[in-house]
Amino acid sequence: QVQLVESGGGLVQAGGSLRLSCAASGSIFRINAINTMGWYRQAPGKQRELVAEITRGGSTLYAESVKGRFTISRDNLKITVYLQMNSLKPENTAVYYCAASTGGSRWTGGNMDYWGKGTLVTVSS
Numbered sequence: 001q002v003q004l005v006e007s008g009g010g011l012v013q014a015g016g017s018l019r020l021s022c023a024a025s026g027s028i029f030r031i032n033a034i035n036t037m038g039w040y041r042q043a044p045g046k047q048r049e050l051v052a053e054i055t056r057g058g059s060t061l062y063a064e065s066v067k068g069r070f071t072i073s074r075d076n077l078k079i080t081v082y083l084q085m086n087s088l089k090p091e092n093t094a095v096y097y098c099a100a101s102t103g104g105s106r107w108t109g110g111n112m113d114y115w116g117k118g119t120l121v122t123v124s125s
Helices: 028-032
Strands: 002-007 010-013 018-026 037-042 049-054 060-062 070-075 080-085 094-100 119-124
Touching: 002 094, 018 028, 018 037, 018 094, 018 119, 037 070, 037 080, 049 070, 049 080, 060 070, 080 094
Parallel strands: 010 119
Antiparallel strands: 002 018, 018 080, 037 049, 037 094, 049 060, 070 080, 094 119
C-alpha cells in the first residue's frame, strides 16, 4: 500500500501564504507506479473539488479560482508534492487532501488511487 501524509496547514490571515507538502511512503513497487499527483480540498458543507494536479513530467492543471495564486510542484526522487498558496482568501478555507494516481490518464478527474487524511487550512479575514 501507499500512504500519503500532508503537512503545512494552519491558520493564516487573508493575503498571507502557506506551503503544503505531501510525502508518499510504503510499497516501493506501488510508489514507482504513481503518475499524476494532486491536491483537492473540501470546504464545510461543500463537495470535494480539484485544486491542482501535476503529472510525473511536470505538466500542471489548476482550478480557475486558484490560477496565478497557487503553484503545484513535485520532487519525483522524494515522491513529494507541494502546493504553494499565495494571496489566500477566506473562501480558501478547507481541508486540503493530497492524492496520487497510478492510472495512465494525464488528468484524473478526481479518480485517484491514494488519498491522504487531509490538512486543515483556515484563512481569517
